[in-house]
Amino acid sequence: xxxxxxxxxxxxxxxxxxxxxxxLTFIYASYHKILAPADFAKIVYGYDLFPHIAINLIAIVLPxxxxxxxxxxxxxxxxxxxxxxxxxxxxxxxxxxxxxxIRGHEFDCGCFSIKKAGYLSSTEPMLVRDxxxxxxxxxxxxxxxxxxxxxxxxH
Amino acid sequence: MDLKKxxxxxxxxxxxxxxxxxxxxxxxxxxIALVGxxxxxxxxxxxxxxxxxxxxxxxxxxxxxxxxIYDSGKTLFVDARSRDNYDDGHIPGAVSMPVGEFNNLxxxxxxxxxxxxxxxxxxxxxxxxxxxxxARLLMDFGFSDVKVFIDGFPEWKAEGYAIE
Numbered sequence: 428x429x430x431x432x433x434x435x436x437x438x439x440x441x442x443x444x445x446x447x448x449x450x451l452t453f454i455y456a457s458y459h460k461i462l463a464p465a466d467f468a469k470i471v472y473g474y475d476l477f478p479h480i481a482i483n484l485i486a487i488v489l490p491x492x493x494x495x496x497x498x499x500x501x502x503x504x505x506x507x508x509x510x511x512x513x514x515x516x517x518x519x520x521x522x523x524x525x526x527x528x529i530r531g532h533e534f535d536c537g538c539f540s541i542k543k544a545g546y547l548s549s550t551e552p553m554l555v556r557d558x559x560x561x562x563x564x565x566x567x568x569x570x571x572x573x574x575x576x577x578x579x580x581x582h
Numbered sequence: 583m584d585l586k587k588x589x590x591x592x593x594x595x596x597x598x599x600x601x602x603x604x605x606x607x608x609x610x611x612x613x614i615a616l617v618g619x620x621x622x623x624x625x626x627x628x629x630x631x632x633x634x635x636x637x638x639x640x641x642x643x644x645x646x647x648x649x650x651i652y653d654s655g656k657t658l659f660v661d662a663r664s665r666d667n668y669d670d671g672h673i674p675g676a677v678s679m680p681v682g683e684f685n686n687l688x689x690x691x692x693x694x695x696x697x698x699x700x701x702x703x704x705x706x707x708x709x710x711x712x713x714x715x716x717a718r719l720l721m722d723f724g725f726s727d728v729k730v731f732i733d734g735f736p737e738w739k740a741e742g743y744a745i746e
Contacts, residue, residue, distance in 0.1 A: 495595055
């Protein structure tokens with residue numbers, strides 16, 4: 428088992444796949460949020476965990492953190508740092524989703540725009556999805572070999 | 583592991599993200615204010631976007647006033663929620679016009695109602711801006727007397743008023 432884990436951690440193709448899957452996912456995830464920050468701000472409000480004064484700032488900045496980190500992963504610019512940012516976001520998402528799952532909090536404003544943007548998914552599948560992404564992120568972070576498809580002079 | 587190098591790279595990436603976010607938000611037509619209104623006691627929640635549909639001067643903020651207007655019998659109540667929500671219960675006599683189906687429904691609505699018909703729109707309460715969105719769309723089509731009952735169906739029901 429340990430040998431399988433070691434091989435997986437050292438496989439540069441798995442590392443490349445992890446980076447591309449995470450990169451493309453986060454770029455895609457940022458797209459709707461950047462186009463409609465007001466809808467995303469309402470989702471942030473719906474988690475009922477953030478001070479009101481911070482909601483708009485989170486809605487403005489978080490999508491660009493996803494975009495920049497995602498692009499950096501795809502292009503191979505500072506890949507370990509980019510994947511650390513993504514892992515940080517995933518850990519935060521997992522904690523937020525878990526808290527709301529435990530306390531049984533689900534937000535549905537009954538709003539057309541929120542439904543249309545596809546934001547209303549159930550918590551459990553989102554949690555499982557984020558945990559899978561985090562496993563990929565951990566592989567990409569701890570990989571010690573030569574990374575494929577990176578800008579060579581940047582790392 | 584070179585932590586200093588890692589911290590420097592992370593700061594650079596996050597710095598780029600923050601600057602880009604603020605610049606794009608400033609110039610974007612859908613950009614939002616740095617601080618929104620997220621306290622429902624102050625009205626319908628809103629991020630104060632540039633294209634915001636929430637207009638406070640249209641608001642009916644008290645369910646009893648909404649009931650008085652309803653009892654006058656002159657005002658048409660229009661339900662902006664989904665058809666399913668409407669079917670589950672609505673204000674008696676209210677017309678269903680889910681805001682997502684507005685384009686399909688507006689022609690027959692215009693055929694049935696004159697533009698000076700007093701209208702009150704409502705949806706699911708102060709976390710929902712669909713009633714404001716619907717009010718704006720109706721005003722774009724020439725309806726001049728449109729108000730928004732911001733507490734919507736949940737408060738109407740909670741007050742014990744008739745529903746159907």
